[in-house]
Amino acid sequence: EAQVTQNPRYLITVTGKKLTVTCSQNMNHEYMSWYRQDPGLGLRQIYYSMNVEVTDKGDVPEGYKVSRKEKRNFPLILESPSPNQTSLYFCASTSWTASYEQYFGPGTRLTVT
Amino acid sequence: SQQGEEDPQALSIQEGENATMNCSYKTSINNLQWYRQNSGRGLVHLILIRSNEREKHSGRLRVTLDTSKKSSSLLITASRAADTASYFCATGGETSGSRLTFGEGTQLTVNP
Numbered sequence: 001e002a003q004v005t006q007n008p009r010y011l012i013t014v015t016g017k018k019l020t021v022t023c024s025q026n027m028n029h030e031y032m033s034w035y036r037q038d039p040g041l042g043l044r045q046i047y048y049s050m051n052v053e054v055t056d057k058g059d060v061p062e063g064y065k066v067s068r069k070e071k072r073n074f075p076l077i078l079e080s081p082s083p084n085q086t087s088l089y090f091c092a093s094t095s096w097t098a099s100y101e102q103y104f105g106p107g108t109r110l111t112v113t
Numbered sequence: 114s115q116q117g118e119e120d121p122q123a124l125s126i127q128e129g130e131n132a133t134m135n136c137s138y139k140t141s142i143n144n145l146q147w148y149r150q151n152s153g154r155g156l157v158h159l160i161l162i163r164s165n166e167r168e169k170h171s172g173r174l175r176v177t178l179d180t181s182k183k184s185s186s187l188l189i190t191a192s193r194a195a196d197t198a199s200y201f202c203a204t205g206g207e208t209s210g211s212r213l214t215f216g217e218g219t220q221l222t223v224n225p
Binding site: 033048092100104 | 213
């Protein structure tokens with residue numbers, strides 16, 4: 001089954017404690033992306049990757065890091081989380097040589113206290 | 114920066130009625146997509162319309178695109194309670210179609 005998986009689905013952590021949210025897709029997609037969703041602000045892109053070892057900033061990259069060492073994985077790293085990073089995070093992937101339709105993961109709800 | 118803006122922000126209708134949501138955007142696009150999100154869950158792709166298309170159908174969905182007005186509409190016919198969700202439009206740019214910019218969404222409630 002074609003899917004994007006994220007882990008963990010829920011996470012409560014404290015300010016400053018480094019964390020990683022994993023994202024994996026099994027569709028051999030070149031393009032992967034991270035979004036955060038906040039009430040009244042919609043979905044905002046954090047980082048995206050056009051292919052392995054190619055990443056670029058989205059609209060709200062501050063406080064986040066990413067890496068793309070393998071085509072299927074695109075982890076999101078928060079080196080020193082702060083309360084303003086409390087949000088619902090989505091990973092998505094697509095084949096930019098094909099239809100542009102993005103496949104979304106189920107989301108990770110992060111709370112930083 | 115937000116590219117798409119949906120209107121209305123919220124819509125409540127009765128089962129069987131049609132629901133129309135609108136999306137306006139600011140810059141030239143390669144494509145415009147509509148997604149659906151059930152509460153707190155991942156977005157699901159509904160339909161994509163390219164900049165050279167004016168109308169597209171998929172089941173009970175009808176999407177129109179007017180590039181001169183920089184606007185699109187999503188029509189859901191014969192709505193069902195299961196259509197209750199948030200609906201987002203997302204635009205792909207001319208030079209990077211995969212990078213989507215999302216609007217804030219329309220919350221549709223279909224009452225049984």
